[in-house]
Every structure is written in structure tokens, then in C-alpha cells.
Amino acid sequence: MTGFNDQVIKEFRQHKGKLGGMFEGQELILLTTVGAKSGERRTNPLAYLEIDGVTVVVASNMGAPKHPGWYHNIRRDHRVTVETGTETYEAIAAVPAAQERAALFAKVVAAEPGFAEYQAKTSRELPVVILHRIDDRVRGMGDFVVEVHEWLRGELKTLRTGIDDVVAGRTDSLSMGKTLRAHCVSFCEALTEHHTGEDMGAFPMLAQRFPVLAPTLTKLGEDHVVVATLQKRIRDLVEGYVHGESDPVRLRDDFDALASTLEAHFAAEEEAIVTALNVTVPSKG
Structure with a gap:
């Protein structure tokens, strides 16, 4: 998948987030994490949703039995970079508690039923991850x-x-x-x-x-x-x-x-x- 991802990333950046082919019309971001083992920066194109004002991604790995590498990375270093095609910003990735995760996943499935199909393919619970944008103007x-x-x-x-x-x-x-x-x-x-x-x-x-x-x-x-x-x-x-x-x-x-x-x-x-x-x-x- 590395060569395929590299091509998608290249096209994403060249066309400001607009992709053709199998991804035409889909909303994608590029998520860059720090490798849990290598310590090197890794970039992955991911489908995302905006739910209740926050950016949400799902570690579906297309229903594979193991979590994707980027999910292991954010559990070791929660600092990430997000590219939307029109802007790049820093964020921190949060893993919600069980009850919040269940509610979010229900909203994810309501918006994108394909994630329910991925869940049906595997016995692991698909992690839902919230990407909180880091903004110096945010007070809390x-x-x-x-x-x-x-x-x-x-x-x-x-x-x-x-x-x-x-x-x-x-x-x-x-x-x-x-x-x-x-x-x-x-x-x-x-x-x-x-x-x-x-x-x-x-x-x-x-x-x-x-x-x-x-x-x-x-x-x-x-x-x-x-x-x-x-x-x-x-x-x-x-x-x-x-x-x-x-x-x-x-x-x-x-x-x-x-x-x-x-x-x-x-x-x-x-x-x-x-x-x-x-x-x-x-x-x-």
C-alpha cells in the first residue's frame, strides 16, 4: 500500500485536496503522525467527518483484523499534523471513553454506512479518534x-x-x-x-x-x-x-x-x- 498511498498523497497536494478516480468526491485529509517504533513522520490519507464541530477519523483499516499503524502512532505521540488541501494545522489526537466512542461511532455510521460494513468484517472494535485543532486563541x-x-x-x-x-x-x-x-x-x-x-x-x-x-x-x-x-x-x-x-x-x-x-x-x-x-x-x- 505504500506506493499507492504515496501517489494519493502526491495528487492530494498537487490538487489542493481534490482527488479523482476511486476517491473522486470523497472528503479526505492527510494525517501525519510520528512512528511509534521508527520515530519518523508518517503520512496517511484518511476519510474524515465533521461531527458536532470536531474532526473525527476512524481506525478502520478497511475492516482488517489489526489496527492501522497510524493508530498505534497516536497512542505513543498524540501530536499530529492535518492537511485539508487548503490549509495545514497542528492537532492532538484524542481517544474518547467507551460511552462517548459509542455515540460518535453511531453518528459516523449514520453519515457513512460503509464504516458499519468495516466493523462487521472484524472482531476488533474500530477506534474512533477526535482530532483537536491546536489554536493559540483557544482558551479553556x-x-x-x-x-x-x-x-x-x-x-x-x-x-x-x-x-x-x-x-x-x-x-x-x-x-x-x-x-x-x-x-x-x-x-x-x-x-x-x-x-x-x-x-x-x-x-x-x-x-x-x-x-x-x-x-x-x-x-x-x-x-x-x-x-x-x-x-x-x-x-x-x-x-x-x-x-x-x-x-x-x-x-x-x-x-x-x-x-x-x-x-x-x-x-x-x-x-x-x-x-x-x-x-x-x-x-x-
Whole structure:
């Protein structure tokens, strides 16, 4: 099929997506993925549908017993390139959960009954894949995560300033109780709520839709456990601080360890999930 595909790709690009012969009148795209084994870019012409405002492709392989190579590729690297004939754009490929997949496939079959014939030829369930266009203008849940991180970073900065004042002797026990403790409680509660929401909601959803992210999401969840231990230590130090008796330098050193861990965690999280969250859960505004 390689030579045949190459000819189709050449004709597709020469005629801006318009094909003749057996493909005349059909809506096709060119999907470029990164080879799961080779690491090389692979391009495949695919039939596609626009369903409920999203681009959908089916890993039918014409009813063959095995999934097509491009499907294995997107499970290893969800970043893809889509060519329509008139434009080229970057996208990420999502694998919907079972219930969503079933609903989508029913709509696919309603629009293109041939896919039902492909399904009847094989015992494997034909995967349905959503291609989410990456657009810098898209705002969604990923941007909300960044906003939460920025607020948390601001609280970290405020806490660090308060601890510096303690170390330098610029505050007394009363100020410590009213200001630093209040910020510490606010910060710790917000951070715990944020991480719980990710562990219970965002991370499982992303792992389902983007299998390639699963190991990274597992690592980020493990980071949450480390952070929880560090923030408990900080909170205990702040709430148990006795002016003139406790060691403010230890407080500052432990706080810096937490802040450093959190900054690295925030950066890793933003790199891994912001784009995926934006295209999966776009803003309603």
C-alpha cells in the first residue's frame, strides 16, 4: 500500500485536496503522525467527518483484523499534523471513553454506512479518534490551571517575604500569628483542593483520551504526594512557631524546599497538560 498511498498523497497536494478516480468526491485529509517504533513522520490519507464541530477519523483499516499503524502512532505521540488541501494545522489526537466512542461511532455510521460494513468484517472494535485543532486563541481549562498556578506562585512569594521578615527579626509573634499563619492556611487549603481536583478529575480524563500522557500524569500525581508531605511540614512549622524559641532558618530552608519542588511541578504540569486541557475542555465564554 505504500506506493499507492504515496501517489494519493502526491495528487492530494498537487490538487489542493481534490482527488479523482476511486476517491473522486470523497472528503479526505492527510494525517501525519510520528512512528511509534521508527520515530519518523508518517503520512496517511484518511476519510474524515465533521461531527458536532470536531474532526473525527476512524481506525478502520478497511475492516482488517489489526489496527492501522497510524493508530498505534497516536497512542505513543498524540501530536499530529492535518492537511485539508487548503490549509495545514497542528492537532492532538484524542481517544474518547467507551460511552462517548459509542455515540460518535453511531453518528459516523449514520453519515457513512460503509464504516458499519468495516466493523462487521472484524472482531476488533474500530477506534474512533477526535482530532483537536491546536489554536493559540483557544482558551479553556488549561488556561485556568495556569491562572491557579499564578495565584499559588503569588502566595508563595508572600509567604517567603513573611518568613524573611521573621528571620531578619522584623516581625513579632503577634504578626506571625495574624499574617503568616493566615497566608499559610489559605495557601495550603487552595493547593490541596487544586491537586485533589486534578487527581480525581483532570488527570484520569486526560489519561483516557491521551494514552501517551498516562506515564507523565502518574508522575505528576506522585509529585502531589511529595508536595503534600512538604506542605504539612511547613504548616506545622508555621503554626507551631514560637517567637524567640523556634528556628526561623529551618523554617525558611524547609519552605524553600517546598517552593522549589512546587515550581518544578507547576512547570512540568503546564508543559504536559495545558494544551490538551484547552482543546478538550474549551472555555464557554
